[in-house]
Amino acid sequence: xxxxxxxxxxxxxxxxxxxxxxxxxxxxxxxxxxxxxxxxxxxxxxxxxxxxxxxxxxxxxxxxxxxxxxxxxxxxxxxxxxxxxxxxxxxxxxxxxxxxxxxxxxxxxxxxxxxxxxxxxxxxxxxxxxxxxxxxxxxxxxxxxxxxxxxxxxxxxxxxxxxxxxxxxxxxxxxxxxxxxxxxxxxxxxxxxxxxxxxxxxxxxxxxxxxxxxxxxxxxxxxxxxxxxxxxxxxxxxxxxxxxxxxxxxxxxxxxxxxxxxxxxxxxxxxxxxxxxxxxxxxxxxxxxxxxxxxxxxxxxxxxxxxxxxxxxxxxxxxxxxxxxxxxxxxxxxxxxxxxxxxxxxxxxxxxxxxxxxxxxxxxxxxxxxxxxxxxxxxxxxxxxxxxxxxxxxxxxxxxxxxxxxxxxxx
Amino acid sequence: xxxxxxxxxxxxxxxxxxxxxxxxxxxxxxxxxxxxxxxxxxxxxxxxxxxxxxxxxxxxxxxxxxxxxxxxxxxxxxxxxxxxxxxxxxxxxxxxxxxxxxxxxxxxxxxxxxxxxxxxxxxxxxxxxxxxxxxxxxxxxxxxxxxxxxxxxxxxxxxxxxxxxxxxxxxxxxxxxxxxxxxxxxxxxxxxxxxxxxxxxxxxxxxxxxxxxxxxxxxxxxxxxxxxxxxxxxxxxxxxxxxxxxxxxxxxxxxxx
Ligand SMILES: Nc1ncnc2c1ncn2[C@@H]1O[C@H](COP(=O)(O)OP(=O)(O)OP(=O)(O)O)[C@@H](O)[C@H]1O
Ligand SMILES: [Mg+2]
Numbered sequence: 167x168x169x170x171x172x173x174x175x176x177x178x179x180x181x182x183x184x185x186x187x188x189x190x191x192x193x194x195x196x197x198x199x200x201x202x203x204x205x206x207x208x209x210x211x212x213x214x215x216x217x218x219x220x221x222x223x224x225x226x227x228x229x230x231x232x233x234x235x236x237x238x239x240x241x242x243x244x245x246x247x248x249x250x251x252x253x254x255x256x257x258x259x260x261x262x263x264x265x266x267x268x269x270x271x272x273x274x275x276x277x278x279x280x281x282x283x284x285x286x287x288x289x290x291x292x293x294x295x296x297x298x299x300x301x302x303x304x305x306x307x308x309x310x311x312x313x314x315x316x317x318x319x320x321x322x323x324x325x326x327x328x329x330x331x332x333x334x335x336x337x338x339x340x341x342x343x344x345x346x347x348x349x350x351x352x353x354x355x356x357x358x359x360x361x362x363x364x365x366x367x368x369x370x371x372x373x374x375x376x377x378x379x380x381x382x383x384x385x386x387x388x389x390x391x392x393x394x395x396x397x398x399x400x401x402x403x404x405x406x407x408x409x410x411x412x413x414x415x416x417x418x419x420x421x422x423x424x425x426x427x428x429x430x431x432x433x434x435x436x437x438x439x440x441x442x443x444x445x446x447x448x449x450x451x452x453x454x455x456x457x458x459x460x461x462x463x464x465x466x467x468x469x470x471x472x473x474x475x476x477x478x479x480x481x482x483x484x485x486x487x488x489x490x491x492x493x494x495x496x497x498x499x500x501x502x503x504x505x506x507x508x509x510x511x512x513x514x515x516x517x518x519x520x521x522x523x524x525x526x527x528x529x530x531x532x533x534x535x536x537x538x539x540x541x542x543x544x545x546x547x548x549x550x551x552x553x554x555x556x557x558x559x560x561x562x563x564x565x566x567x568x569x570x571x572x573x574x575x576x577x
Numbered sequence: 578x579x580x581x582x583x584x585x586x587x588x589x590x591x592x593x594x595x596x597x598x599x600x601x602x603x604x605x606x607x608x609x610x611x612x613x614x615x616x617x618x619x620x621x622x623x624x625x626x627x628x629x630x631x632x633x634x635x636x637x638x639x640x641x642x643x644x645x646x647x648x649x650x651x652x653x654x655x656x657x658x659x660x661x662x663x664x665x666x667x668x669x670x671x672x673x674x675x676x677x678x679x680x681x682x683x684x685x686x687x688x689x690x691x692x693x694x695x696x697x698x699x700x701x702x703x704x705x706x707x708x709x710x711x712x713x714x715x716x717x718x719x720x721x722x723x724x725x726x727x728x729x730x731x732x733x734x735x736x737x738x739x740x741x742x743x744x745x746x747x748x749x750x751x752x753x754x755x756x757x758x759x760x761x762x763x764x765x766x767x768x769x770x771x772x773x774x775x776x777x778x779x780x781x782x783x784x785x786x787x788x789x790x791x792x793x794x795x796x797x798x799x800x801x802x803x804x805x806x807x808x809x810x811x812x813x814x815x816x817x818x819x820x821x822x823x824x825x826x827x828x829x830x831x832x833x834x
Contacts, residue, residue: 468681471681473644473681474675474681474682474683475683476642476643476670477642477644477674477675477744478670478674478699478743479667479699480699481667484698492685493684496685
């Protein structure tokens with residue numbers, strides 16, 4: 167009887183109303199919770215909007231935008247930053263295109279459905295970055311950065327197109343082109359009388375340290391994980407000792423040691439710059455955690471996989487490289503990306519050793535005569551937080567996507 | 578009433594010996610899993626190994642390709658004695674295919690790549706040739722149309738046939754099977770057994786751990802009955818199934834029938 171009246175009602179209601187009835191107002195206490203939280207959200211949203219658009223004094227960010235982006239990078243050399251941006255955009259685009267092309271080819275050969283990304287799901291994937299870019303451009307007020315940003319994006323999109331249509335034989339070497347382009351990006355900044363990285367800063371330095379940390383820590387962590395499984399006791403002991411030591415020490419201690427304490431380890435006359443020391447410290451730190459992640463992945467690969475490889479006559483090294491590692495690494499992508507997200511966020515610790523990273527820029531800006539004592543950290547800190555959030559959220563989202571994609575061959 | 582058991586001596590074979598086990602022992606800690614195993618396998622012979630759970634069947638065949646290391650006695654495969662020398666081990670593994678209960682296909686590779694991996698990496702067969710070889714093996718086990726799929730997309734019976742094709746692609750002289758059908762749903766057992774029968778009839782030397790009596794009757798030259806790490810009894814399928822000499826064999830057969 168009750169069921170009948172329900173179905174009759176359903177016919178008249180729109181799906182949205184029905185959804186709300188089923189999920190938000192199913193019982194009296196559910197309704198109560200809905201009302202309380204609804205009110206809370208409305209109030210929060212209202213406050214945030216009022217603050218962002220009417221109360222917050224964004225002037226401090228507007229004036230210091232370049233400082234936030236590149237720190238104390240000499241202003242007359244800024245063209246170098248853009249050249250390196252172009253190269254990086256090209257490299258990323260090329261890589262993405264080549265990867266998409268191989269994925270499509272593999273799927274086609276396997277007779278599997280393969281959906282190319284459409285502009286719509288590009289928007290879904292990268293709206294935070296887009297939002298950030300729009301905010302930054304809105305602050306910049308001049309045309310040059312807008313035009314140059316558009317050029318950067320155009321280069322990225324163009325490179326992706328090129329990568330997508332590379333002949334197969336060239337595609338295999340795409341990674342080499344990418345590496346050359348990335349080295350070129352570094353060179354554009356510092357070669358030919360350029361700016362050494364000790365004078366880099368802001369978001370630019372944060373990204374650079376993050377990428378360098380990832381690129382260096384990954385292979386080192388992999389080696390440590392393999393070392394931990396080695397049949398040679400010495401190698402095993404060293405790996406375990408290293409991993410356990412590093413994991414027992416807070417990153418900030420390592421950073422301070424890198425700057426102040428470890429000079430005696432270096433041969434006389436060698437005095438690396440602070441940024442170099444910090445990149446090394448961050449790499450050494452992250453590698454230990456990467457090693458533990460990889461170890462987890464290695465343990466998750468069933469023993470039967472190794473045995474099947476051995477039974478076929480593959481050497482132990484080939485069993486590891488061709489059978490165990492690919493499966494292990496695939497299993498630890500989420501953990502690994504989580505690690506790299508921490509690394510990205512932990513670059514904020516560089517503030518304590520006086521590097522001009524984002525937090526440092528925030529405090530520099532607040533100490534400028536015209537902003538001093540006006541409590542504008544309440545503006546600069548949310549701005550910095552937004553930048554970190556955009557980076558972290560995008561990474562974690564992309565990792566989930568990758569995980570799903572790589573799940574194709576799952577048992 | 579007793580039929581003479583011509584194969585009662587596990588070391589007696591017709592023709593050339595290809596696998597030779599002499600006084601093989603294997604311990605796991607204090608537990609002795611294999612006790613003084615003596616067995617000769619002739620070329621093109623098919624041996625079925627039976628016995629209760631924990632009797633050492635898997636351990637026995639895993640010692641032959643050194644997935645387990647025996648701790649006393651001699652194992653010689655095709656004239657090469659197993660030793661700690663990794664080159665000896667590799668040589669024997671190249672000549673010895675193995676099919677596992679759990680298939681153990683590589684889930685991250687397509688069927689075709691699963692099969693071409695070892696020929697390319699171990700025997701340095703060029704890619705194209707390896708793929709042709711792989712397709713021939715897939716035709717042999719009657720699933721060439723699955724070449725581009727991933728193992729996870731296949732049924733258990735298909736996976737096990739891919740596993741057989743993968744071993745065959747190395748063109749081994751001996752094939753070892755460890756309960757190849759016991760992880761399969763009943764309706765898939767036949768397709769795998771058919772492939773194995775075909776293989777036996779083509780003259781492959783095989784040691785098969787299985788409780789499929791029909792298979793044993795159809796192609797086994799000898800049945801080896803194991804219990805508690807020992808070879809209890811050896812003989813033709815007829816002899817072992819109809820007139821076993823040992824009480825342990827009788828008891829076991831009464832339980833699985
Ligand atoms: N890696 C190992 N460590 C310790 N003991 C083991 C190991 N492998 C096997 N054993 C023991 O050795 C004995 C023989 O094992 P095996 O796997 O050879 O038996 P099986 O005849 O194949 O049995 P099943 O029919 O259950 O497969 C068992 O008692 C088992 O517990
Ligand atoms: Mg077993």
